[in-house]
Amino acid sequence: MNKQATKVVVIGGGSGISVILRGLKQYTEHISAIVTVADDGGSSGVIREDLGMLPPGDIRNCIVALSEAEPLMARLMQHRFKSGQFAGHSLGNMIIAGLTDMQGSFDEALANIHDIFAVTGRVLPVSLDDIVLYAKLEDGNVVRGESNIPNVVKWNKTAIDKVFIDPADAKAYPESVTAILDADLVLIGPGSLYTSIMPSLLMPEIKTALCQTAAKVVVSMNLMTQPGETDAMTVGDHLDVLIDRIGADTIDYLLVNNQTVSSAAAERYAKKGAHLLKFSAPERSRISALGIKIVEGDFLEEYAGYVRHDAAKFSQQVLNLVDTVRYIPHAKY
Incomplete structure (x- = not known):
């Protein structure tokens, strides 16, 4: 091969x-x-909640990893504001959010991002559904939200029994399948x-x-x-x-x-x-x-x-x- x-x-x-x-x-x-x-923390979590779109952070990191664009473009995507109203936000997340708003869909925005940053291969969301991650802990508590799970586990000094998603029958992105x-x-x-x-x-x-x-x-x-x-x-x-x-x-x-x-x-x-x-x-x-x-x-x-x-x-x-x-x-x- x-x-x-x-x-x-x-x-x-x-x-x-x-x-x-x-x-x-x-x-x-x-x-x-x-x-x-399922990411709901940091810049991705804010954008997800405010704009009702999929969290862009993990996808942004993979785009940068597979990009053949100039190094300055990669730095641009990873740049994070340190102060002001946008403090904590990644510029790359905002670019993806802007393209999603402009094109009307997350997958159309991704197609544009692939072209702009000369991506080798493809970066695909596992789903276009709004998915929330839950964890059932060994102490019986149930934690909502990907970003909350490690903090509660450490605070309660317990361990994760299992995780599950809502909705349980969320549809996978066809291209991923x-x-x-x-x-x-x-x-x-x-x-x-x-x-x-x-x-x-x-x-x-x-x-x-x-x-x-x-x-x-x-x-x-x-x-x-x-x-x-x-x-x-x-x-x-x-x-x-x-x-x-x-x-x-x-x-x-x-x-x-x-x-x-x-x-x-x-x-x-x-x-x-x-x-x-x-x-x-x-x-x-x-x-x-x-x-x-x-x-x-x-x-x-x-x-x-x-x-x-x-x-x-x-x-x-x-x-x-x-x-x-x-x-x-x-x-x-």
């Missing part, structure tokens, strides 16, 4: 998949990023398990498409635990949440980082309550017995004080799962 012809779908949201998209676009031009629309069915590989994650990944998987049509696609379905495990969301959870715990939704038979591969972080980074993250994900031998045996192939490797890099996926190494490994010919970068990442 020619590397330029490999059709890859990435499901997630937040900053996690943005790094991966920057790597993948060096190896294939056929990328579809399917992004959650088609992208999954036509893909060679579907990558789930990385990203916040309950607030970025699960909202998309909770869409009935997305679940069905994942079960029906002939594509290789790959779960990318996060590097660190996330305070207020996946505290103390292991690799196996993360995977169990996904299996409960889409079934073990749907998942072909599990990608897990096996590289440690520096002591300075470990200490810095520990102060915030985050730690490297643990992966025990019994978990490896149990997951392998389910028929899921485990691929471990050094997928981690430390950059500017942050721990993130090494986009180049990770992307090569992902694409090698659908092609026996090793991928060679056609552009420097």
Whole structure:
């Protein structure tokens, strides 16, 4: 399979998949990023409430990640006002909001944004419906709103039992469903398990498409635990949440980082309550017995004080799962 012809779908949201998209676009031009629309915090939340439109933040980040436009254009999209009436707002969010108002629909605005910023591939909302994310906590409380969930979990010193969406029968964006069915590989994650990944998987049509696609379905495990969301959870715990939704038979591969972080980074993250994900031998045996192939490797890099996926190494490994010919970068990442 020619590397330029490999059709890859990435499901997630937040900053996690943005790094991966920057790597993948060096190896294939056929990328579809399917992004959650449950965000209700920050600039996106204000725009969503005031204008009654889908939250633009996660979509903006993916647009920037896949853009081939001049660096100044990317900086323009990510610029955030520091004072005045627009303090806290991202200029990119406002551009998307303006185009939505001008064109009369969010999907028409996205089509324009793709052209303006010379996007490699496509950035697709998982749905055009107004979706609200809820979490049922282990202490019995139910929390409304994606941005509220981690805060309440930390405040109540409890854990998330499950998440669900309203409306439960929200309709998936047809192009997102088609992208999954036509893909060679579907990558789930990385990203916040309950607030970025699960909202998309909770869409009935997305679940069905994942079960029906002939594509290789790959779960990318996060590097660190996330305070207020996946505290103390292991690799196996993360995977169990996904299996409960889409079934073990749907998942072909599990990608897990096996590289440690520096002591300075470990200490810095520990102060915030985050730690490297643990992966025990019994978990490896149990997951392998389910028929899921485990691929471990050094997928981690430390950059500017942050721990993130090494986009180049990770992307090569992902694409090698659908092609026996090793991928060679056609552009420097």
